[in-house]
Amino acid sequence: MFNSRVVSAILALVVSGVTTAFVSLIDNTPTNALILAAVMSFVSAFMLSYFSMEYLVFRELQNLHAAIEKLRRKDFKLTKSRFGSIEPIRKINDEMMRYASKKEQEIDELKRIENYRREFLADISHELKTPIFAAQGFVHTLLDGAADDPEVRDQFLKKAAKSLDGLEALVQDLITLSQMETGYITMKIKPLEISELINDIFEQLEKKAQKRNTTLKLDSKPDKKYWVLGDVNRIGQVLINLIENAIKYGNDNGKVIVGLESSKDFVSITVRDNGPGIAEEHQKRIFERFYRIDKSRSKDKGGTGLGLAIVKQIIDAHGSKITVSSKIGRGTTFEFRLEKTVAPLPTTNS
Template sequence: MSLSPRFIALLLASLIAGLTMVFLAFVPGTTGSMLFVVGVSSFLLSFFLVLYTIDILVYREITKLYEAIRKLKVRDFSISRKSILKTGNPFKKLNDEIFVYVARKQKEIDELKKMEQFRREFLADVSHELKTPIFAAQGFIHTLIDGAVDDEYVRDKFLAKAARSLDGLDALVQDLVALSQLETGELRMHFDRVDIRHITDEIFEQLESVAQARKTTFRLKTPLTGPVWVRADKQRITQVMTNLIQNAVKYGNDGGKVVVTLEDEGKKHLLVTVKDDGPGIPPEHLSRIFERFYRVEKSRSKEQGGTGLGLAIVKHILNAHKSKITVLSRLDKGTEFRFKLDKE
């Protein structure tokens, strides 16, 4: 029940008038007329005094405060007026609005703290990743300047190493630019009819030398015959498949195998799976492998090469395809990446 100012004033005035009449009834010589006059007078006086106190001094000020919070809430969060609580009790409205507002502000503060922590980690990672190839190339070039350029063998060897370091730096910068464009939406997807089977076969051919170096075998597994058509950006989905297959070779076991599976997932989607039989990823790392520069084994990842941005780019490309990538992994059993694409 809503306690309006008038109802509260009426209740309190009746109580005060009743108590006054009861006390006067015990006073000797008090007549019924006197009790009536005193009761009516105390009721009217108490009613208007309580009403003025509650309505003017409390309710109206609380209502003004509630309206100010409501306007701020609507401006900050674009909440429709229909969602705002409708009640006649401003204390309840104020309490509800303050609770909701504070809770959302606290959530906003927590998100800002996470973003600040992410920014610090990102700057530290970028600085570290840029420093390594720059210092390496700088060392080779300064060695040549200091006189090693006169030795033809040393000159060619150091120039080749400096070139590899700069190539790695260029790849890192290109990945950073691509990731930034994907996150801001500047990099547009050009969707077309794409044969994912043909793309997979081409990637197997491109990575054949890398696979042979580790004695890794490729296998395409699908119950579908002929071309497997999906709707995707050909360049970007090729980038996704290349990254996943290349990682499966890099981080799998020597003499292992990489299996790509293409199978129907209902009438509208195709399920793509890239699986290796490598050492697997520890459970504590699974939730973070799609973060920028995150490496499960930093020393081993450095030896294998790469910018540390591949899976982050894969995630954003698939998000642009309205798809989500998932990972399943068991230690010493292998790792499996899955995502869906729209069939064409």
């Protein structure tokens, strides 16, 4: 009932009545003048109030109602046009736009997480299926009579054991990654001398490097100690993963160079190789679980596909960030930094 026309007509009648009453108080006012005053005041009051309410209030209230109706239907894609010439309506509009924008971002994030969940389930199903089916095939072959041949039996048992070892490593990495993400595993931050740790890792990986005739080199200032704050075991795990990947996926007769550079508050650690490099479209995703650039090639090289995901979690837990830069044919460089500290004082036995 109460639209802009009805309200405007009521207001115009009131204004017209009041105006005519005041004009009638003048002595000897002609009837024609009273009628003219009533008509003119009614028309002017009606037009003024009608256009004021129609364009300043009712139309914008209709826009607000339409926007609220879209929100009620859980449609958060509101148009970004601004309306609200009146301050309260403008504030309501701004609040609704902020609410819709926030909900739209939440929906996009939920969609991203859902896609990630689907990919993760597909990847983990594939990763678990491969070693299980391989071990199952070897065992069933032995049960079908191959166990009678000692040579075949030993060969198949070794292959089954290798598949199960790979399965154990995969499950262990999944447990480690899950515990890190939930905060179950905490970093034991202590002073450590990073160049000494790197040399120890070089010794551990020396045989793997020799198989591919790969040179391992530490690029740092001679006789300089680089003391940083970190969990020695977890930082060692990071460096082993990065250096081992550089050996596995680099070129034969290649180089893996670990660089140390000290600044005022941090020590930057880089692991670079002169291998085939990583295409730009893969660089943003290589820290995701089970993400492989070349799945067939990665399978031949071994690994669980979780190494770089664990590396990222460890570096994040140290309050730092790991980055990758690479160009096809020019090698790959991983870089992170750790907070500097001073060498601990030697302990004395009393």
